[in-house]
Amino acid sequence: MTGTIHGTFPPQNRTPVSIDLSSNQFEGPVPLFIFKATESHLSNNKFSTLNSSCDADHGSPLSFLDISYNQMAGELPDCWSRFTELMILVLTNNKLSGKIPSSIGSCPWLLTNELTGSIPTWFGKSSPYLLILTLRSNQFNGSIPSSLCRLEYIQLLDLSSNDISGSIPNCIGNFTAMKRKAISGQNGTIDSGINSTSIILPHNGSSVVGYKAQATLMWKGTLSQYQNTLRLVKSIDLSSNKLTGEIPGEIIELNGLISLNLSRNNLSGQIPEGIGQLNSLDALDLSRNHFSGKIPSSLTEVDRLNTLDLSRNNLSGKIPTSTQLQSFDPATYSGKPELCGPPLPNKCQGDEPTTPTETKDAQSQEDEDSFISRGFYTSMALGFVVGIWGLWGPVLFIKSWRYVYFKLLNRAGDWIFVMVAVYKAKLSRVIKC
Structure with a gap:
């Protein structure tokens, strides 16, 4: 028999360790017994509210709750402090509104939509183990809190399409997991936070059974869902906001970044000269800002770059020469x-x-001139050497030749003396006459 289960839940007294009711047509409020399990998978249903969470016992064992793709509306209840074991909360694709309640601050994974207000400052304080933070396409305002820089394990940060203003915090270089090399420490290996089958929790190395880590990201202009390759994607997307100021120089420390999108803001100043250190970049979008100056020559070193957009800025000068930059x-x-x-x-x-x-003719002429010049001067030098040694060599090394040579010189000298004397005598007689 095929089909889906639908209807509401009756009261329950016995609760299994893990509940999976996903991809059905259950409706109404989420039942209370859901919060007595350790893991609850409720995605792809028609649940409308989470109000029953406020009736759950303090110290609930719930560590994982996925209620994405439902019909929940209104504000989230502010009762999350009673879920002391809660690590992952997925609320994607609902109709929620209002502010994120502060009691939800212990969640290491948070995917929410249609929320308003400023970004909570407890991100990074109460949730230091966040791996993915996606708040895309909401109505968040205010500035990016500096507390976000405490998220050393963050691998995906998406705050795009909001109303966020202010500058990008300089402490963005603290996103250690976005650096290329895995860093081992008291909390384990940072780069192993996400794999293809589960989420590995940084603080104790355990994983959430039966949950495949996934995220929906804007990649190269297309909204795509990542799962098996999610661990390879390290991305920052702050596009379509009202950010001002310059790109902080600390961003070049994140040399494990695969994608950086700062487009459609009011950012200014120059593109950091050391941006070429981000040599893992596959996509870079800085378009529709107010950047000025030259395109850094170090960008030619990013040989993996497949997507680049620097349009609608105030850049000037010559585009650096490289195979990559000229191919766009x-x-x-x-x-x-x-x-x-x-x-x-x-x-x-x-x-x-x-x-x-013209280029070929000029090169040929240059080669011809060079050949003539070299040949001419080489021949002159060789002829001079041969002539000198041909004349003076025998005289210097053969005694009889020297005797004949000097005898000829004496005779020539005598002949010249006689000829000069005769010429003078004739000249004297002419003058007397």
């Missing part, structure tokens, strides 16, 4: 005429356009 579409750099060089059609000042034929 000109739209990547569009918006300001101050940028020049390939792949843009406008040439940089001082660059003379030449045709391939």
Whole structure:
């Protein structure tokens, strides 16, 4: 028999350790006995409220609750402090509104939607083991609290499409898990926080049985769901907010980042010169801001870069030359005429356009001139040496040759003396006449 179960739950006295009622059509409030289990999987149903959580006993054993893809509406109840073992709470794709209650601060995994207010400051204080924080497409306002920088295990941070203002905290470099190398410490190996079958809890190394870590992320302009490869994705997405100021230089310490999206903000200043240290980047989007100055030459060192968008900024100067940067579409750099060089059609000042034929002819002429010059001077030098040694060699080393040579010189000298004397005598007679 196939189909789905539907209806409401009767009162229960006995509670199993793990409950999986996902992908059915249960409706109404979440029943109380759910909070007496250690794990409750309730996704893909029609549950409407969590109010029964306030009737749960203090010290509930519940460590995992997935109630995503339901029909819960209104505000979350503020009764979460009684769930002392709660580690993972998934509320994705509901109709919730209002602020996140402060009593929920012990959750290491939080996926919520349609919430308002400022980002709670207890993130990083009460929830230091957060691996993934996704608050995308909500109505959060205010600034990014510096307490977020305590999230050393965070691998995915998505605050995009909100109303967040202020600057990016300088302490963003504290996101240790976003650095390439795994770092071992008192809390285990940071880079092993997420794998393909479960969430490994950083504080004790245990895992949540039967739950596959997954997250929905905006990747290269497409909303995609990641599961088996989630552990490989280290991403920061602060796009579509009202952030101001410069990109903090500390961001270049996160050399394990695969994706960085700061687009559609009011960020200014120059792109950090050391951005090339983020050599694991596959996607970089800094478009629609107010960045100025040149594109850092270090960006040529990011040879894994497959997606780049620097458009709609105030950048200027020549685009650095590399196989990667010249392979992108000109739209990547569009918006300001101050940028020049390939792949843009406008040439940089001082660059003379030449045709391939002209270049070849010039090279051939240069080679020919070089050949003639070298051959000419080589022949002159060789001829001079041969001539000198041909004349003076025998004279220096053969005695009889020296005798004949000097005898010839004496005769030549005598002949010249006689000829000069005769010429003078004739000249004297002419003058007397």
